[in-house]
Amino acid sequence: MKNNVFISESKIGKGVFANKSFNPGEQIFKLKGKKFRWEDPIHYTDFGANLIQTGYKTYIMPDAPGVYLNHSCNPNAGIYKNRKLVALEKIKIGEEITFDYSTTMQENFWTLDCMCNEIKCRKKIQDFRQLPKEVQSKYLLLNIVQGFIAAGYKKVNLLHGKFERNS
Ligand SMILES: [Zn+2]
Numbered sequence: 237m238k239n240n241v242f243i244s245e246s247k248i249g250k251g252v253f254a255n256k257s258f259n260p261g262e263q264i265f266k267l268k269g270k271k272f273r274w275e276d277p278i279h280y281t282d283f284g285a286n287l288i289q290t291g292y293k294t295y296i297m298p299d300a301p302g303v304y305l306n307h308s309c310n311p312n313a314g315i316y317k318n319r320k321l322v323a324l325e326k327i328k329i330g331e332e333i334t335f336d337y338s339t340t341m342q343e344n345f346w347t348l349d350c351m352c353n354e355i356k357c358r359k360k361i362q363d364f365r366q367l368p369k370e371v372q373s374k375y376l377l378l379n380i381v382q383g384f385i386a387a388g389y390k391k392v393n394l395l396h397g398k399f400e401r402n403s
Contacts, residue, residue, distance in 0.1 A: 240264055241301050241333060248351050250304045252333045258323035264333060267319045269296040269303070274343075285348070289340045290318050291384045307361055308334035310354035314380025315340060324378065337361050339375050342385045 241264060242255050258264055267288065274293040278284050286303050287295040297303070302321070311334045316322045327333060334352070338361060347362045364372065364385050375381050376389055 243301055243304050246306055246332050247353075248306060251306045252301045252304050254327045254329055254331050254333055257329055258327040260323055260325050262323045263316075264313060264321040264323060264327075265301065267296065267298045267302045267315065267321060269298040271296055279345070285346070288315075289343060289384075290382060292342075306332065306334050306352075307337040307348075307350065308352045308354060309336065309350060309357045310352070311335045314375070314378060315382065316380055318382055322380070324380070335380075336375065338364050338367050339380055339385075340382045342382075342388075 239255050240258075241252050243250055244253050245251070246253075254264075269288075271290075272278055272287060272295040274295075276295075278287070278297070283297075287297055288302070289295050298305075305321070312323065312325050312327050312331065313321050313333050313335050314324050315335055321333070321335065323333075337348075341361075341363045342365060343363065347360055350357055350359055350361050358367075364375075364381065367375075372381075372389070376386055379386075381389075
C-alpha cells in the first residue's frame with residue numbers, strides 16, 4: 237500500500253506532505269511514539285520541542301512521519317482522540333499537512349514564535365488556554381483538542397458554538 241504521506245522540505249525545515257488526497261474527516265495517520273513524562277530531562281533539550289502532550293504530565297515523542305508535522309495557525313489537519321491525525325478540509329496531493337500545536341498544549345512551559353505566515357497568524361505558539369475564545373470554540377467543536385484539555389471546558393451553548401471553562 238502506498239504511504240499516505242511523505243517527508244520533504246517545507247518553508248521552515250522538513251515537513252509532512254500528502255501523498256494522496258484526503259477528504260474532510262479522513263484519517264491521515266496515527267501518532268505513535270515513545271512515552272515521556274513531565275519530569276524527563278528531554279524537555280530541556282532541543283529535541284523536547286518535538287514532544288506532543290497527551291495528558292497533564294504525559295507526552296509522546298512521535299515517530300516519523302509525525303515528528304515532522306509543522307504547526308499552522310490555520311491548519312488543514314487536527315488530532316482526534318489524542319492520536320489520530322485527521323484532515324479538516326480537502327487536502328490535495330503535494331500539500332503540506334499541518335496542525336495547530338496549541339490543541340495539544342496546556343503546560344505553562346513552552347512557547348515558540350510562529351512563522352506560519354497565515355493571515356490570522358497569532359505570532360506565538362502557546363497553551364490552549366491562551367488562544368482567543370473563538371479559536372478555542374472552533375477546535376473544541378471539531379473535536380481536535382487533546383482529551384485532557386477539552387475536559388476542562390464545557391459546552392454551554394452548542395447552537396452558538398460557545399464554550400466556557402469549568403470553574
Ligand atoms: Zn502562525
